[in-house]
Amino acid sequence: MPRRTVYEASIEYMQILDEHGNLDEKLAKDTLSDDDVVYMYEHMVTCRQLDEIAFKLQRSGRMGTYPQNKGQEAAAIGSGFAAKKGEDWLVPCYRENAALYMHGLPMHYILLHWMGDERGNQIPDGVNITPISIPIGTHMLHAVGIAWAMKLRKEPRVVLTYFGDGSTSEGDFHEAMNFASVFQTPTVFICQNNQWAISTPRESQMNSETVAQKALAYGMPTCQIDGNDIFAAYKATKEATDRARAGGGPSFIEMVTYRLGDHTTADDARRYRDQAEVDAWKEKDPIIRTRLYLESRGLWDDDRQIKLQDRAKTIVSEVVKAAEDIEKPGTDDFFDHMFAVLPEHLIRQRDTLRTSSIGQNPEQAGLRATPARV
Amino acid sequence: MPRRTVYEASIEYMQILDEHGNLDEKLAKDTLSDDDVVYMYEHMVTCRQLDEIAFKLQRSGRMGTYPQNKGQEAAAIGSGFAAKKGEDWLVPCYRENAALYMHGLPMHYILLHWMGDERGNQIPDGVNITPISIPIGTHMLHAVGIAWAMKLRKEPRVVLTYFGDGSTSEGDFHEAMNFASVFQTPTVFICQNNQWAISTPRESQMNSETVAQKALAYGMPTCQIDGNDIFAAYKATKEATDRARAGGGPSFIEMVTYRLGDHTTADDARRYRDQAEVDAWKEKDPIIRTRLYLESRGLWDDDRQIKLQDRAKTIVSEVVKAAEDIEKPGTDDFFDHMFAVLPEHLIRQRDTLRTSSIGQNPEQAGLRATPARV
Amino acid sequence: MANLTLVQAINLALTQEMQHDDRVVLLGEDISINGGVFRVTEGLHERFGSDRVIDTPLAESGIMGTSVGLAIAGMRPVPEIQFEGFLGPAYDQLVNHAGRMRVRTRSALTIPLTVRVPVGGGIHAPELHSDSPEAIYTHSKGIKVVMPSTPYDAKGLLISAIRDPDPVIFFEPKRVYRSFREEVPEEEYTIEIGQAKVVNEGSDITIVTWGAPVYQCLAAMDNLPEDVSVELIDLRTIYPMDIDTVIQSVQKTGRCVIVHEAPLTAGLGAEISSQIQESCFLYLEAPVQRVAGFDTIMPYYKLELSYLPEAPRIEKGIKECLAY
């Protein structure tokens, strides 16, 4: 046949909880219980509190650059809720605090990281999370590698990896998607499409109508959902993790959301985007709609809200205290973790730096004498 | 609407000249004239001759590693025929000799390259071709950059870039496709899907049914064609170049073909692929079918064939002579082209190497005396 | 003449080169409307439009690789890599393509590109925002490497880089971006690539450095006894290196300290030290001293000042070298 169709595809969008708090009961069936929603709501509010305080810490000089998560909590928490704590892995970027916290990361680790302290990356044993990733797009390959190990060892575990719309432009994204698909690793690719990569709008990053269609290149199951809807985020992720756990390989989920804050505290988004756009998205805030939903089901009221806010404040202020009270790291730290066994020249550098010499020339620190010329 | 389709796509396959030499007249309309086909046939046969001789040169120790093009001539020549000589650019890999030759590259340049001589890359002025690319997947970005320059300067020129199925796994492929699409550069991406990347079959490189669908990720026009069919290769490429020239941006074409030889002369394909597969593809050889077609139209006969073969032999043996007769390059050459103006230390290295000193320490070459200690 | 910061001097050089050569195009992440994360390209998009000040997708290899193509086709691309830590994904295109194109085509194709890269530590930035990879690109060949430390030098060197027919990495020490202002002529001028500058003449010891540590060296010098006469050399260009200026100085002083932020081992200090030894063997009164970053990964910012060669450590290095 001279001309024939050799490939066909289509991609679906899903929303279950709309911005007014209305639920599509049919789609919501067998997803989240009332308790689940309350739990997730409380987490979102607590993480929003963390976000506000982190912002203030930066502004008052108590912390370095920080990227606010505000507005994207549903994508993080809805997807993270499908992961099994202590079993599955999360391989994040930096806008998923809510998922990390829920998956067991002590919250002050997040602050420590942004306070310029590697101990914020020293994830406790048993918490299956890789540290916040500063370079964009590179960590999805690690997620694929971890998932691949699970598969090779025949462990029924999955890996969720988070990244932004911007990061899908990197070559490593492509290679990660392809490896995952070729080796059918149990990886769930979660793209938080928040419409912007710093100042670059989605349309300037790609010429495709959806991010989701990028997965077609790899023959990978893909969908687009309302990322401010915990039901849709959970349902799509649960389907993907179930499939992956059963040996069905990787999936891609585009979560359509919005970065309500600046890119980071070093950024000023007013330079490049309209307030009207921000305002329109504020209406779609995941916290608002979840509360509306809970209220409509009689599961929430002002009193509970006030109590929750108090609790969140307490939690976060304890977290700030934990992060700020930690003793200053010593200079040994950046030597001692270079290798399992420190080579001699690093021991010398470490020790001479301790003695406040210039730390490099052993003779000068008296650690190795230059014998006289023979 | 809770669930809706947000994206749909389909991809077409096209064949015009089948392996028995039968032509789909309707699709062939307004494509190649009889003269064109004769011209292209003659080119293919000449390049096949080059291929055989190059193979022998390597086997007899007169040339280094060489990658045979055998079986893929239609993809090269059919697409290359849509390019305007002296106007459009070709940015090749290493299996498009026929396209390069037709586009104006003196054939002995190809041999010089594989003889380990950079002068094979010193493309003459006015021939718009970048040199054979050894690293896989990296040159498509250059093609996009060149096309981008054309667009910025509002020149109605296009860039054709060639690459294999294997190279579509590289991150740079992804970035090239995305940049081309975002900036709507006049680039035609021509994938010679010859089923193998050295020993790795297509199915182990990707989990997608077609290579063509990789372009959907970028919202780029895409199709799959019979790559052993000069009509389909020409028609698909012409549509793409016309669109690009008119400002319609990039296109992707998957040309389904087959590498009839080993990967290179350093390879032994019997280690990893079945002879039956090779034999089946031999039936689909583009040269056979083009000849059958020409004969069926009364445009070709044994006599013309013998004459053509003689001519091809003469051309190629002259080419071999040109490549072998060139004087050995001098050591100055690898210094003199490092920068437009050579920095002093490179001049010193070059000159001391000339004087057969070790070429590095100026004192020892007497070029800079060490004055006695003051 | 205007009193400009390093950021402003670079901005001025870009503006003037774009004005007088329409082959010059800027491309990179967030460089257009946003003016770049350090605001170095501020105002250029308004002035020159979207065809010449181009926001790219987030893809460093793409930025570098398309710049190679633009250069082949006769443009003069000036890509920006947002931070030196993100040169990593562009490494292959820069080193194996930009740096090789001329020689592998025996000058048939040339790559007049200037990649601008903020570099170095000391600004309390996150991971991979504080490195000093200049030695890597110096060893890689085919690429010139420039790192100015003053607004005046930055303007003159950037203009030279953009006009250079070959690839140049233009490292901008972020710690100096806004640390002070300096008189910078309004008119265009060039500073030759490959010329060091003697910042301070002296006779007892030579200090060789480049980029932000120039200021740490000056601070260290302030703390030395009055009678110590230091010759301070700012290399400005790292490759090709003005080793003659260094050699002349060391032949005069007999002692040398080299200061850089990058890790010690296989850093540029090693190259300079070796060349000094080769050319000043009979002049040296003490081993050439290197004061550099340690052989570790640059720590996060809580510890960055312990890692960097700050004034006290440089002072110590000078004293130890003098006492030998």
Place this chain on the structure above:
Amino acid sequence: MANLTLVQAINLALTQEMQHDDRVVLLGEDISINGGVFRVTEGLHERFGSDRVIDTPLAESGIMGTSVGLAIAGMRPVPEIQFEGFLGPAYDQLVNHAGRMRVRTRSALTIPLTVRVPVGGGIHAPELHSDSPEAIYTHSKGIKVVMPSTPYDAKGLLISAIRDPDPVIFFEPKRVYRSFREEVPEEEYTIEIGQAKVVNEGSDITIVTWGAPVYQCLAAMDNLPEDVSVELIDLRTIYPMDIDTVIQSVQKTGRCVIVHEAPLTAGLGAEISSQIQESCFLYLEAPVQRVAGFDTIMPYYKLELSYLPEAPRIEKGIKECLAY
């Protein structure tokens, strides 16, 4: 004991490590059925199956990045990069991820990976198949760099590398792959990473080298006058470097020539020369001499032997150093 080539010795080490540790997996381009383009992994796919000897898509960053993930999850990946020229696309994952993971997580996550990479010139290969990038990875930190020159050393060092809890680049000099055979014990043994080997003891001059140039140095030594006593050191490990062995030797001989294939400027010769100067200042009778590749791109193969430090050039270097 068997009489093995370098290729066979590496194959044997891989076989034995895979047999005794099922966390060891090999991945790379064309390494399974094809046995790798140099046949180093020949027979391993048949023996260990597709889950442990894995053909990947053609994507070096993917190979390195998934290896980082595999290592995080407790495997011991041994990726192969087909030629050193294709380390370029893997550079970012290797340097900014594999090399940093332990220190940035304060040892919470570790990367026990060994990347095998054929390296160096002299085999008449195409472009980007003949480079020597070891200095780049030595300066990058967090990665050990090994380059054996004999079958015996290769086996012992590769076993050490695979068992090492940290990332190791294992460079295999292709020029030596099949150039000779040597007795290699059948049983497993390790050679400590970070130990140089004195190939020849001597008292007049020290030669420091590694990889294929070891044989060019031996050839050069054959041409020296009988009474010249050369101490030849094969570093074997480039990082961490056994500088003590070098220093002891130079303190004995007072003279040193360093030989490497990579370009001179900012190559490892510079680091070694600087350290010798720092530690042997009062012993040196002549400047430390470097005989290396030139500051150019490695030429295509017609000229490669003019670029590489072949025996005549080394001989000249030795004589010039002795005559100083």
